[in-house]
Amino acid sequence: MTDPNNPLAIDSRDPAEYQAALGRHRFEKLKQQIRHVWSNVDYFRPKLIAAGVSSPDDIRSLDDFRRLPAMLDKVSHRQSQEESLARYGHPFGLHLTVPLDQAVHLAATSGTTGQPTFYVFSPRDLEISHRVLGRLFAQAGIRPGDTTFHAFGLSLWLAGVTYVQALEAYCARPVALGAEAGVPKILRYIEFTRPTALFATPSMVNQLIERAPKEIGKPVAALGIKRVLCAGEPGAGLPAFRQRVREEFGAEVFDFMGGAWHNAALSCASPDYHGMHYLSDDTCFRYDLIDPATKQPIPLTDGAVGEAIHTGLDYQAAPAFRYATGDILKIHVGTCPGCGAFGTRMEVVGRVDDMLAIKGVKVYPAAIQNVVLQFQPRVSGELRIRLDRPPPKVEPPLRLAIEAAPDLPEAAWADLAGDIEHRVRELLTFRPVVDILPHGSLPRSGQKTKLIEIASQAAN
DSSP states (O other): OOOTTSTTOOOOOSHHHHHHHHHHHHHHHHHHHHHHHHTOTTTHHHHHHHTTOSSGGGOOSHHHHHHSOOOBOHHHHHHHHHHHHHHHSOSSOTTOOSOGGGOOEEEEOOOTTSSOOEEEEOHHHHHHHHHHHHHHHHHTTOOTTOEEEEOSOOSSOIIIIIHHHHHHHTTOEEEOOOGGGOHHHHHHHHHHHOOSEEEEOHHHHHHHHHHHHHHHSSOGGGGOOOEEEEOSSTTTTSHHHHHHHHHHHOOEEEEEEEOSSSOEEEEOSOSSOOOEEEOOTTTEEEEEEEOTTTOOBOOOOTTOEEEEEEEESSOOSSOOSSEEEEEEEEEEEEEOTTTOOEEEEEEEEEEGGGOEEETTEEEOHHHHHHHHHTTTTTEEEEEEEEESSOSSBOOSSOEEEEEEOTTOOGGGHHHHHHHHHHHHHHHHSSOOEEEEEOTTOSOOOSSOOOOEEEHHHHHO
8 A cells, every 4th residue: 555655655764865766756757747838838838938948858857947936926827817818718827738628627716815816627637636635534534434524615715625526536425514604504514414524724623612512502522523634724733722622622633735736735643743744745746945035946854944836746737837835834854753654744834925024033923823822721812913014024013912711801911911922032032012802802714814914904
């Protein structure tokens, strides 16, 4: 049976030799993928020519490939879609690399900027995606025939219909109610259908824990869920959240990502978080790291941190080909301290566009959230980082709005604020100003919760 942590069956357990062997496998697949995108004369070929490539044969090694500039990002992706709509009457991008009748499945980002970016699948892309996601389900302990509950948004998100179809292809039984149904209905359907696995954002999981006693008259521990799989926002790797899920649900908790361009990664069931095991080295190059400032490649060694460039190794329709994701990843190469599996693990440190620069200190919102969650049960876990203008530059002091736990008396709020300010200063080397708010003051969402609030945007 293939080891999903090492799908290419590489023998070496030396981290450097292992990554070198992976690199050789990647480049063998990339040779064909480079020719595939070269055939796209509307988008990829001009981009490659502008980068100094006159023929696919000019790219002779993985190092040559990694030195190429990014070919796509969110902005150019949207521009490509607008231009294809104007030129060809469809919004799937000039970078579409199959005939339109082969674009059979769509997923999309949430479209928070006003226009979604599409993920396009050919029949073959969809088949490979289902197979790769099946590895993820198996690693999480989901078995064919299990009932699973889908509480991610179903509005074209990758974690929506795409995942429901992948679960069905895996022969699981997804109850696809979706986050749009709202917490009361989700709790009632879980109680009625008795799933053993729950797919949801950390925000949704927290809401289910908080509201179950009122909505269904029992705690979530009575629902029989054994596995909670989280994605879509920071939180599932934070110790306080993981402990809360174990205590409240009596379930194992997994942090995961996947679905885009044959990508899949999942944390192990270890009580401590050691990153997400990368499960698709044979189909996707997800952690091609570059320096966020210089855009030069970073050696893929244990502990490396950089901006991730995403490339599907044999993706057909509108592939990620040197796609600048904006994710800042930290990789670990070697044996996992939690489960003993050997391979590559990833942690999402933050995003290029949400890094905060505070008097020379660079920090990501997830790091601040991690510190705040250390104060549960005195805090609810809800917080907002309130800025006067968009990041990265922050004029100190940084203001944090943090919600108190429901049973914490107001007389204790000042001490709590001081304790959090001191702890942030101790761990992150800057001192914020903390405002403690009554429980229920901050809006909840079953989908992605944005930790950063911009004053001008909030006013609108």
